[in-house]
Amino acid sequence: MTDGTAALDRRRRQTSVSFALALLLAAIVINVGTVLLVRGHSTVAGIDSDEQEYWSLASGLLNDGISSIPARRTVPFPLILASLRAILGDSYLAVQLALSAVLALVPFVAYLLVRAHFGNERVARLTGLGILFWPPFIRYAATLYSDSIAMLGFLCFLAALSAAMRGESEFRRMRSATWLFAGALLGVCIQLKPLYLVYVPIGAALAFAAERQWARRTIAVVLLMTGTIAALAPSSVYLSKREGHFMLVTGNDSETLAGGLNPALLTTHAVYLTGDRRQTWVGPGKWLDAAATGYLTAEELRRPYIERRVLLRERSLAWIRSHPAAVAYLTIRKILYMWGIYPFWNGASQTLLGNCLLIPLMAAAVVSTVRLRRRAHDTALFWTLPLFSTLVACISWGSWRFRMPGDVGLIVLAAALTLTPEGEWRRGGEPPPSPAAAETA
Secondary structure, X not given: OXXXXXXXXXXXXXXXXXXXXXXXXXXXXXHXXXXXXXXXXXXXXXXXXXXXXXXXXXXXXXXXXXXXXXXXXXXXXXXXXXXXXXXXXXXXXXXHHHHHHHOOHHHHHHHHHHHHHHOOHHHHHHHHHHHHHOHHHHXXXXXXXXXXXXXXXXXXXXXXXXXXXXXXHHXXXXXXXXXXXXXXXXXXXXXXOHHHHXXXXXXXXXXXXHOOOHHHHHHHHHHHHHHHHHHHHHHHHHHHHHHOOOOOOOOOHHHHXXXXXXXXXXXXXXXXXXXXXXXXXXXXXXXXXXXXXXXOOOOHHHOOHHHHHHHHHHHXXXXXXHOHHHHHHHHXXXXXXXXXXXXXXXXXXXXXXHHHHHHHHHHHHXXXXXXXXXXXXXXXXHHHHHHHHHHHHHHOOOOOOOOHHHHHHHHHHXXXXXXXXXXXXXXXOOOOXXXXXXXXX
């Protein structure tokens, strides 16, 4: 390598570092500014019920320990909130500001992930900027929902998975350890947000496809799953022993399924204001709590949670089997809601900053995927993310919070429109060197 080439590489690295730091700083300013603008209060009285529940769970951890966490919730996110409260005190605003500042790492990690995966600075920068300014990410970073912190963990997992899949020289000797580490990170993500269980078969398929030899493919999948199981095992053993029967992550699987697929949703339609004064609605494609599904009587609702869980599972599965047309109708509505097609108008802010931005982004991602179809193996890490979010909608419901990993995939694919199928993807977006330049190097 000539001195000129070395100097050029140094300048590129310096520029990349500068951009990454600027991205991080901008994300901190945007996240903290959003909290102060829309949530400038010091109590939890004005936030959504799920957020209030997480705050209460953190209080239980501080006062009574891990035994206070019910079987329907996992420990890690309440533990994060409890840790912040132990450091900062019981001020909601202080905890929210600190959490939002940590979540500024999301576009930063996404930039590093895409830069390493594609070796293309331009695509990485477009991805980082897209995630920085994507309204749903800004909105949920200013809440006490677990989705944003889980997505940060998921991006770290994707970075480890990408490193194992690439198997480049710096990772080749430690590739087995990288598969294990990626699996462990996936286990952490599942603990933060159990919906990431749905990603397990997708991750296994990517690991299988990443290797060329059948033996190595099997080893990759086994190592990834071993890391995941190892990360889940301690809490699973504790929870199973405490509740008296096996539980892998939580006991809310029946509640999740029943809430999104039940006869009551077919005739329900209501619009109301949330705790933070947002307009929302309930109807086909959304979710009802156990008391509203119609599956349990008033007497059964007073039974212990584990008994209600069994009844919900039995009755929801029986209704699903006997009403395939209704299940298909509700499932289609859930998918359409998740991807911003139905209802198209749900208030000015959600429509203008959600639906109207999401639909063109999906179109750009589809065009990019088709255009780069010959490189489908290289882009699989990202085009599988919208598929993952769609599966989550089918099993649960179409919450935009649950779509966040899919949004990341769409943004990366849209940014990849700047790639050419035949181009060199590992040189920061630069064309391959000429023969003369190669000989000089």
